[in-house]
Amino acid sequence: MEQDRLILRLKKGDKAAMELLYERYSGILYGTILKIVKSEPLAQDVLQEVIVKVWQNIDRYDAQKGRLLSWMLRIARNRSIDVYRSNAYKHQYHKTNSLEQGVEIGKTELNVNTIGLKEIVKQLPEDYRKVIELAYFGGYTQVEIAEELNIPLGTVKSRVRIGLRELRKLVN
Incomplete structure (x- = not known):
């Protein structure tokens, strides 16, 4: 299985495997995160945190308990919920909203089509x-x-x- 090889490479610290993981799954993870945090810049930050957490904790992934994508989505949802509930999020969200009301900000979107x-x-x-x-x-x-x-x-x-x-x- 291609996914099994990818996981093995990730566990060995292969950076090319990490890039492949990002290319394959970042769009799906981003969509999930954005739905929860409701802010594109914040969703991008959380996505980066999730990718790093996956990289650092890949040894904890157990294929017997579920698919890699399910495991990563759980990490993404949990981190998104934590950020959403935090005071830092509330402050950042209100700051971003007030900026957007006064100044047009160019949107930076993760283009899922690129993958x-x-x-x-x-x-x-x-x-x-x-x-x-x-x-x-x-x-x-x-x-x-x-x-x-x-x-x-x-x-x-x-x-x-x-x-x-x-x-x-x-x-x-």
């Missing part, structure tokens, strides 16, 4: 594509996706699972 993942996702059948885009690029929870698309939660779970399986086939 080509969005193009691959577009190849999925529409039902699977929608839930994958909402979950991984939009940072929606499965419950939120069910509400947004007006479909049962079980259907969302099935479509995510099947969509990821189909996406894996397209990537490999």
Whole structure:
């Protein structure tokens, strides 16, 4: 498995593997983080913290407990929630909002298309594509996706699972 080799390289401290990890997963992680912190500059900062934490703690990853992406998303969500709850976030968020009201600030966005993942996702059948885009690029929870698309939660779970399986086939 390609992912197993990537994990092995990460555990050996291979910087090229870290760059590959970033290219592959930063868009998905960023979307999740942005949904929670609701500030692009802050989401970019949190993404960097998450990537460093993954790098420093890769030895703690256990493939028996779940997939690498799930483990990284858990780290991203937990860090995002911590930042959101912190006083520093509240101060930074209000400061950014007041600046944006008086001055036009150029947006810096992580372009997920640069890694080509969005193009691959577009190849999925529409039902699977929608839930994958909402979950991984939009940072929606499965419950939120069910509400947004007006479909049962079980259907969302099935479509995510099947969509990821189909996406894996397209990537490999």
